[in-house]
Amino acid sequence: MMRIVFDPAEQEALRADARELAGHDPRIAYVLERLAGEGVDLDRVTSWEDLRENLGQPPLDDSAPASNVA
Numbered sequence: 001m002m003r004i005v006f007d008p009a010e011q012e013a014l015r016a017d018a019r020e021l022a023g024h025d026p027r028i029a030y031v032l033e034r035l036a037g038e039g040v041d042l043d044r045v046t047s048w049e050d051l052r053e054n055l056g057q058p059p060l061d062d063s064a065p066a067s068n069v070a
Helices: 008-021 026-038 048-054
Strands: none
Touching: 008 026
16 A cells, blocks of 8 residues: 655644644645655545546546646
């Protein structure tokens, strides 16, 4: 199993953000706390292309307009 694990400073930063957001958006706070504690299981990550396909969107290609790129 492959997993991204955050170092102690990163974990504390995620937990500080979770505490700050807890009153405004508890769902995001929960996700940040879980990321801090558990990291990211790379075996359970879905690729961007698969997400687009699951939503019925066409695949991205180089000729697509880049107006939605941040």
